[in-house]
Amino acid sequence: MPFKIAIASGKGGTGKTLLATNLADYISQGVDTLLVDLDVEEPNDFIFIEGTNVNSVDQVKMIPSWNERQCTLCGNCARTCKYNAVIQLGTFIAVFNELCHSCYACSELCPANALPMKAFKMGETRTFSKGRLTFIESRLEIGEEQAVPLIRKTIIMADEIFHSIPFQIYDCPPGTSCPVVAATRHADLVILVTEPTPFGLNDLKLAVETMQDLGKPVGVVINRDGIGNSEVEDFCTREQLPVLAKIPFDREIAQRYSKGELVYNEVTNVKNALRKIASFVEKHFNP
Amino acid sequence: MNEIVILSGKGGTGKTSITASLAVLAGNDAVIADCDVDAANMHLLLNPDFGTTIEFFSGELAVINQKQCTRCRKCEDACRFNAIGYADKKMQVIPIDCEGCGYCEIVCPTRAITMSERKSGNVFISNTKAGSKMVHARLDIGAENSGKLVARVKNEARSLAVAGNKAFVIIDGAPGIGCPVVSSLAGANYVLLVTEPTMSGLHDLKRICAVIRKFRIKAGCIINKWDLNEKKTTEIKQFLQNEQIEQLTDIPYDIRFTNAMTKGKTIVEVPSPYRQILHRIWNEIKSQLPK
Amino acid sequence: MKIAFTSSGTSWTSLIDPRFGRTEFIVLYDEEKQLISAIDNSHVKNVAHGAGSATAQIVFELNPSVLITGNGPGETASTALKHHHMRIFVDAHDMTLKQAYEQYKNGKLKEV
Numbered sequence: 001m002p003f004k005i006a007i008a009s010g011k012g013g014t015g016k017t018l019l020a021t022n023l024a025d026y027i028s029q030g031v032d033t034l035l036v037d038l039d040v041e042e043p044n045d046f047i048f049i050e051g052t053n054v055n056s057v058d059q060v061k062m063i064p065s066w067n068e069r070q071c072t073l074c075g076n077c078a079r080t081c082k083y084n085a086v087i088q089l090g091t092f093i094a095v096f097n098e099l100c101h102s103c104y105a106c107s108e109l110c111p112a113n114a115l116p117m118k119a120f121k122m123g124e125t126r127t128f129s130k131g132r133l134t135f136i137e138s139r140l141e142i143g144e145e146q147a148v149p150l151i152r153k154t155i156i157m158a159d160e161i162f163h164s165i166p167f168q169i170y171d172c173p174p175g176t177s178c179p180v181v182a183a184t185r186h187a188d189l190v191i192l193v194t195e196p197t198p199f200g201l202n203d204l205k206l207a208v209e210t211m212q213d214l215g216k217p218v219g220v221v222i223n224r225d226g227i228g229n230s231e232v233e234d235f236c237t238r239e240q241l242p243v244l245a246k247i248p249f250d251r252e253i254a255q256r257y258s259k260g261e262l263v264y265n266e267v268t269n270v271k272n273a274l275r276k277i278a279s280f281v282e283k284h285f286n287p
Numbered sequence: 288m289n290e291i292v293i294l295s296g297k298g299g300t301g302k303t304s305i306t307a308s309l310a311v312l313a314g315n316d317a318v319i320a321d322c323d324v325d326a327a328n329m330h331l332l333l334n335p336d337f338g339t340t341i342e343f344f345s346g347e348l349a350v351i352n353q354k355q356c357t358r359c360r361k362c363e364d365a366c367r368f369n370a371i372g373y374a375d376k377k378m379q380v381i382p383i384d385c386e387g388c389g390y391c392e393i394v395c396p397t398r399a400i401t402m403s404e405r406k407s408g409n410v411f412i413s414n415t416k417a418g419s420k421m422v423h424a425r426l427d428i429g430a431e432n433s434g435k436l437v438a439r440v441k442n443e444a445r446s447l448a449v450a451g452n453k454a455f456v457i458i459d460g461a462p463g464i465g466c467p468v469v470s471s472l473a474g475a476n477y478v479l480l481v482t483e484p485t486m487s488g489l490h491d492l493k494r495i496c497a498v499i500r501k502f503r504i505k506a507g508c509i510i511n512k513w514d515l516n517e518k519k520t521t522e523i524k525q526f527l528q529n530e531q532i533e534q535l536t537d538i539p540y541d542i543r544f545t546n547a548m549t550k551g552k553t554i555v556e557v558p559s560p561y562r563q564i565l566h567r568i569w570n571e572i573k574s575q576l577p578k
Numbered sequence: 579m580k581i582a583f584t585s586s587g588t589s590w591t592s593l594i595d596p597r598f599g600r601t602e603f604i605v606l607y608d609e610e611k612q613l614i615s616a617i618d619n620s621h622v623k624n625v626a627h628g629a630g631s632a633t634a635q636i637v638f639e640l641n642p643s644v645l646i647t648g649n650g651p652g653e654t655a656s657t658a659l660k661h662h663h664m665r666i667f668v669d670a671h672d673m674t675l676k677q678a679y680e681q682y683k684n685g686k687l688k689e690v
Contacts, residue, residue: 011299044490198551251515
């Protein structure tokens, strides 16, 4: 059974990718590790992980496709669809792909079998290899608006192909709505990355509420420690949320990050933080 | 009446801080809309009074009438989202997984399932410290962020602007390129991009620009924290030039932004050169809008 | 012939609305009767999704032979409307309905 950590945050830009990529690289020095970039709208992990691209696969969504010849124009499909993705305009059935949720109802209920489901590309998943680190990235096609189906597909793919990799890190999108829920559902531990500012605190509270609703164990990492104030830490103490590590604000981290570099080998504070996270995981979860 | 949306692609570039600053500069000429409904932050800088709260309903949820259910499992077979299953001796809906498609309701032989309207958040209409009205929202935990709540916020803001004869709607957009972003773009006259000189920042900027191009909306860009990486800043400027996006200004990394935020203020409310700079930018943006 | 325009207002001097799904108004001109009428599309303009779908339905019901617009409907809506032999003309940006009509008559607009 692999041990899965999801790295999330309420607020964007707190350092999820910084932590996910550095932690994954660090852990993979000692044990087989899987890193999955689930921020499918804006996947950035690839910038920091220089691995060999071993595989690329198109990810598809199933959308009904109108077969004019079979269609009796009964209009059942248009009446069934809750999303206005299928409409009847006279003798034409129009399917609006971007509105479709792939529920299959119109297709399976069509009395004439005139709406078979067909595959449409919604994104791409690439697999990379770097030493003992396997890295998967999923990328949503421009114009595709729904992140959740691709996030789900990626998690299923990781389960099917890489279930034997013992230590797994999932870099999640920012926020607390359905993409984040989809990305963190299956995790054993959720690490919330925040910054010690009013924005950071506001969004951390939302994220904590979401994770508690999902019944997920939570650990907090405070990034850019030193700017702002102590309210985030006070909040964690009050709520009895373990602060796994604090990474002090350091211009060097920002500069290296801006160049697409991993930082833990050059910045001791980051390495210390990773060590603390690793020992927390070992102590509490014994994976 | 003109609509200005502020976007970034990547989170954490300073979008909300800049938007709030423009809101303060615009004063009562504008109605403000916080369309980052998933992690709304503008309220921390504009001191809204949360005067009006409106419940927001979006999508539907399957509800099972246990008395009529015969546990035939036809609903479970039909559901593509694994949202309905047998547990504790009865059929149960997992709300967080239910997408409201209604397939189960159709196939149920005893009509034991009904689709009911789902509350997914709250919309707030407030007065801000800038003397303007602000529309903002809070999405319920795990709720579908399909863009509907964003559209609702924007439309309320638009109505208020029309009713109050305001010249502008200033919209704080969401990160990413998905539905909430697309929803905030619809109807906009101008997009202000706020980016940072990092590889991630440029990567995400390119993706959001590809989305904006489809809408054919005029755009301008602020490069925030430019001094973190001068090389990247130059690269971004080249990209902007190729895209015919106006380079508005570069702002250096400045702890004063965070210090101001910690006190609940925007940068234009504290001593700094940015009041003048952002005032110039606001005038520049206004000059780019259709009359 | 009936000609439909995506419009920002309700008269010949209104500017063409470049958008399809979120157009402010749909103006219909009946060439035979020389009558002009306008449909307010603002409720569609405000939906988060499916504006193209909703506006396509409205245009379909009006049953014009020609649609004149700016950016044009998306692929799905275009296909649906053309299936019913509607001719769609685009690129009527920054002009009044009257100017757009003249351009169409002179064969100056691009047909989809």
